[in-house]
Amino acid sequence: MTFRTPTGGTIDRNTLLHFTFNGRKLTGHPGDTLASALLANGVHEVGSSVKLGRPRGIVAAGSEDPTSLVQVEEPFPEPMLLATTVELFDGLVARGLAGQGRLAPEPDPARYDAKHEHCDVLVVGAGPAGLAAALTAARSGARVVLVDEQNQAGGALLGVDEYLDDRPSAAWVADVLAELRSTAGVLVLERTTAFGMYQDGFVLALQKRTDHLGFAAPAGVARQRVWRIRTRQIVLATGAHERPVVFAGNDRPGIMLASSARTFLHRYGVLPGSRAVVFTTNDSAYCAAIDLAESGVDVPMIVDARPEAPARLATECAARGIEVRAGHVVIGTEGAGRVTDAHVAPLDGVAGHCDTVVCDTVLVSGGWNPVVNLFSQARGKLRYDAELGAFVPGEELETVRVAGSATGELDLTACVRQGRNAGASAAISAGFTPRGQMPLPVSDSRCTSRSGLVLWRVPGDDDASFVDLQRDATVADVLRATGAGLRSLEHIKRYTTIGTAHDQGKTSGMIAAGIVAEALGVELADQRPTTFRPPYTAVSFAALAGRDRGELHDPVRVTAIHPWHVAHGALFEDVGQWKRPWYYPQAGEDLHTAVLRECKATRESVGMMDGSTLGKIDVQGRDAGKFLDMLYTNMMSTLKVGRIRYGVMCGVDGMVIDDGTVIRVGEERYLVTTTTGNAAKILDWMEEWLQTEWPHLDVHCTSVTEHWATIPLVGPKSRDVLAAVAPDLDVSNEAFEFMTWHDTHVAGVPARVCRISFSGELAYEINVTAWHGLAVWEALMAAGEQYGITPYGTETMHVLRAEKGYPIIGQETDATVTPQDLGMSWAVSKKKPDFIGKRSFARAENNRTDRKQLVGLLPVDPSVLLPEGSQIVETDRLPEPPVRMLGHVTSSYPSAALGRTFALALVRSGHERIGETLYVPVEDSLVPVTVTESVLYDKEGARRDG
Amino acid sequence: MQLIPCPWCGPREEAEFHYGGQAHVAYPEDPSALTDEEWAQYVFFRENPSGPFAERWSHSAGCRRWFNAVRDTRSHDLLAVYRAGEPMPEVLS
Numbered sequence A: 001m002t003f004r005t006p007t008g009g010t011i012d013r014n015t016l017l018h019f020t021f022n023g024r025k026l027t028g029h030p031g032d033t034l035a036s037a038l039l040a041n042g043v044h045e046v047g048s049s050v051k052l053g054r055p056r057g058i059v060a061a062g063s064e065d066p067t068s069l070v071q072v073e074e075p076f077p078e079p080m081l082l083a084t085t086v087e088l089f090d091g092l093v094a095r096g097l098a099g100q101g102r103l104a105p106e107p108d109p110a111r112y113d114a115k116h117e118h119c120d121v122l123v124v125g126a127g128p129a130g131l132a133a134a135l136t137a138a139r140s141g142a143r144v145v146l147v148d149e150q151n152q153a154g155g156a157l158l159g160v161d162e163y164l165d166d167r168p169s170a171a172w173v174a175d176v177l178a179e180l181r182s183t184a185g186v187l188v189l190e191r192t193t194a195f196g197m198y199q200d201g202f203v204l205a206l207q208k209r210t211d212h213l214g215f216a217a218p219a220g221v222a223r224q225r226v227w228r229i230r231t232r233q234i235v236l237a238t239g240a241h242e243r244p245v246v247f248a249g250n251d252r253p254g255i256m257l258a259s260s261a262r263t264f265l266h267r268y269g270v271l272p273g274s275r276a277v278v279f280t281t282n283d284s285a286y287c288a289a290i291d292l293a294e295s296g297v298d299v300p301m302i303v304d305a306r307p308e309a310p311a312r313l314a315t316e317c318a319a320r321g322i323e324v325r326a327g328h329v330v331i332g333t334e335g336a337g338r339v340t341d342a343h344v345a346p347l348d349g350v351a352g353h354c355d356t357v358v359c360d361t362v363l364v365s366g367g368w369n370p371v372v373n374l375f376s377q378a379r380g381k382l383r384y385d386a387e388l389g390a391f392v393p394g395e396e397l398e399t400v401r402v403a404g405s406a407t408g409e410l411d412l413t414a415c416v417r418q419g420r421n422a423g424a425s426a427a428i429s430a431g432f433t434p435r436g437q438m439p440l441p442v443s444d445s446r447c448t449s450r451s452g453l454v455l456w457r458v459p460g461d462d463d464a465s466f467v468d469l470q471r472d473a474t475v476a477d478v479l480r481a482t483g484a485g486l487r488s489l490e491h492i493k494r495y496t497t498i499g500t501a502h503d504q505g506k507t508s509g510m511i512a513a514g515i516v517a518e519a520l521g522v523e524l525a526d527q528r529p530t531t532f533r534p535p536y537t538a539v540s541f542a543a544l545a546g547r548d549r550g551e552l553h554d555p556v557r558v559t560a561i562h563p564w565h566v567a568h569g570a571l572f573e574d575v576g577q578w579k580r581p582w583y584y585p586q587a588g589e590d591l592h593t594a595v596l597r598e599c600k601a602t603r604e605s606v607g608m609m610d611g612s613t614l615g616k617i618d619v620q621g622r623d624a625g626k627f628l629d630m631l632y633t634n635m636m637s638t639l640k641v642g643r644i645r646y647g648v649m650c651g652v653d654g655m656v657i658d659d660g661t662v663i664r665v666g667e668e669r670y671l672v673t674t675t676t677g678n679a680a681k682i683l684d685w686m687e688e689w690l691q692t693e694w695p696h697l698d699v700h701c702t703s704v705t706e707h708w709a710t711i712p713l714v715g716p717k718s719r720d721v722l723a724a725v726a727p728d729l730d731v732s733n734e735a736f737e738f739m740t741w742h743d744t745h746v747a748g749v750p751a752r753v754c755r756i757s758f759s760g761e762l763a764y765e766i767n768v769t770a771w772h773g774l775a776v777w778e779a780l781m782a783a784g785e786q787y788g789i790t791p792y793g794t795e796t797m798h799v800l801r802a803e804k805g806y807p808i809i810g811q812e813t814d815a816t817v818t819p820q821d822l823g824m825s826w827a828v829s830k831k832k833p834d835f836i837g838k839r840s841f842a843r844a845e846n847n848r849t850d851r852k853q854l855v856g857l858l859p860v861d862p863s864v865l866l867p868e869g870s871q872i873v874e875t876d877r878l879p880e881p882p883v884r885m886l887g888h889v890t891s892s893y894p895s896a897a898l899g900r901t902f903a904l905a906l907v908r909s910g911h912e913r914i915g916e917t918l919y920v921p922v923e924d925s926l927v928p929v930t931v932t933e934s935v936l937y938d939k940e941g942a943r944r945d946g
Numbered sequence B: 001m002q003l004i005p006c007p008w009c010g011p012r013e014e015a016e017f018h019y020g021g022q023a024h025v026a027y028p029e030d031p032s033a034l035t036d037e038e039w040a041q042y043v044f045f046r047e048n049p050s051g052p053f054a055e056r057w058s059h060s061a062g063c064r065r066w067f068n069a070v071r072d073t074r075s076h077d078l079l080a081v082y083r084a085g086e087p088m089p090e091v092l093s
């Protein structure tokens, strides 16, 4: 049986669309939503409720619908969409949900993007008020953006069959729209929901650009677009949502909002059923009853909770054979699935008196809630309107105006006047002069009176009276919350979950507030409504991510030598935004075997790594030395040109924030290095002190990280390899001392070679301009071939430095570790009167003997590898909790040089515990470890000079 | 997203800025002359008013200049911005 009317609506009846729902093959037309097409096929049961498994139908015609959640399966799986907002297309496959959907396991092939837009006046909502506002602002010459969530303008006019100025209202809408579209500087966006309002006129809107095309969506066109709109003035013409009345059994499919049934009729040419009981507290549902009766629906009864029915409308109903029962309410329904009967009784509850009316549809109207979500997001205060039974905008904002039924106004001409005024004053505030006032249309609507009875619920079975149909939350749940002593609506919302589903309580929130006020015996005017938060309707993460996915998620930084690493099979590690070679596995090697090989080759012959990512900052100026003296714990101003010093930086609290080398390039010029991940932070740190504390210092800092390719050449054979490619350089230990640098040529290009070591081995750090990085790297590889030169990655670098007890800032440290804790008192100047952090070293806290200090740990079983991050305890058996933790393992590796595993750790009183046995809980056992000094390899430093 | 009027560049989106905490907390002239308590006041203690608050901002993704702003912590409204080194302007509270 079809419920499609023979004529009417804005659907294209000449085209048939095939779709599948819950496995059934059905048809609809272009212009349908999935919901209207289902109703046209007589399908009311969409899914089932999340907790109780009760059948759920379609309550509303738009985005306020609390129940019609579906999972789209084809063309691409997408969960938690509303049947009322999914536009129908050929081939759509969907099914109803039991509350929760399923994300696609494969990546979404569609493209999403974002666009920035700037305007003078943004109008949200293209109903009568919004159209009037937009046109008035546009005529003033302002740049206007008009967004609307529907696929066509008209707002509430789309759901009625009314005339404006003796013409169908659609003609009035078309005229306004045509003028808007032909006005320069006006942008009209359909299918675009303003979902978030932020400060300074910033509004986010989601445009669904190709969703409605389904399989026919063109490739290369963004499916959805987030508009980032910055506007001077805003007019909110967001309309009103009809709200239901809560009664026992109000959740059955077939029970629908009256105005939504009217929308299904007039916009889609769909009848909600064959026999409809109408239950209302106000006039507006009479129009639905009359329209449906004239379209062939049997409407046996209007149940009006008010003591007296409106005389004129009651007469019109009588003429159509519709009985009007004033002072009555629906107290219950029947039906295994869809509703089959409604029980009608007097509101004053005369015991025993109850009529049962057979029906397949119950249309409900409990009045209208202005859509104040965005106004509230803009921090506008709300006021309770007792006549309306709803919160309305309670104040004027400087840049945000509200017009139309969003203010609580329900008369159409008045709404247009408000829109016109709001558009004019917004234009004036934005610096424009309104011109050519649009005339106000006259409506032939029967139902404009706002006199209604505010009725939240009909007393009855509280457990069967649903407040939030999506959350299965009932009147009983609300009363349980108030009974438990909760008074704030925010608390009750969280306790009952009312308003936390996909619809964010669009139809349930106000009712919940009303029931709470009744239960607590307080005035709603004194209640603070729950805060409205973005997004107004659901926005997918894919849309928010836009183009920032995959490779475009974050910039990727690679060094000049990167192509060589890729060509030689390196695996990469992300360090900040850098891709760093992690290790270079050979056939059959895993991480451990590759790293043992790389370590062994480096310590026994020669290895080489790409250190280009090291942060490098060029510090210049007359006061550069003085400045660095304040930043580092050690003295830099006394460093001689040509020499290098290792330095530690602390915060004012005396905790280590970075370390690196400082080389003195000239009298007024230093080059400092930072750890890879800290380069930007340290430059910021320098700038902060220079600009805010010492602007009188003559110092300039510039990042030169990417200007240099940096290649540490490491191992006993490094001198021979360097000598082969740097013929100008005397590489002897006497001529080229440890912690000095020379400018020379390497592989024929200008190079700065530094003798520093992060492994304890004889080592050189070769710096050339990034342009020459790859060529020099290849020349070094060739020169080192006879020594079996081995490229190594960050993992081997970590092992080599850990064997020497060199900490890595951020791995051994966590902003609670001092230089003294690291055993680096030698790097803290005693001569300087002050430097950042110095005063904190004298604090009592910094001098406690039980601070956590860096030590080495050797597992008693030399084959046991401790997991990094493991806790350390004192006893070989765990006492009753709480267990005293002594510290944790910061680094842990197998070592080729030591022939065993080892670890570094921060341990309470660690320096005093050397030689002790401690225990590390690993899974279910306690692993015994011996505490040692942090330097485990070549303690004498014999290998440094080769 | 709020607009922050950089005194050098004009109004820019807040994502371009970096917050720097309370303004006008000078590095002590001679830290070694301070008691532990006085030093701790400098290192660890900051105001947290409900209302106008002078604080430091850095236009880190723009001109990279540090400047000061008076912000009402209740509304986030910026009541004044001024360059580092300039005195705090009189603002209405």
Ligand SMILES: [Zn+2]
Binding pocket: B006, B007, B008, B009, B010, B059, B062, B063, B064, B065
């Ligand atoms: Zn700036």
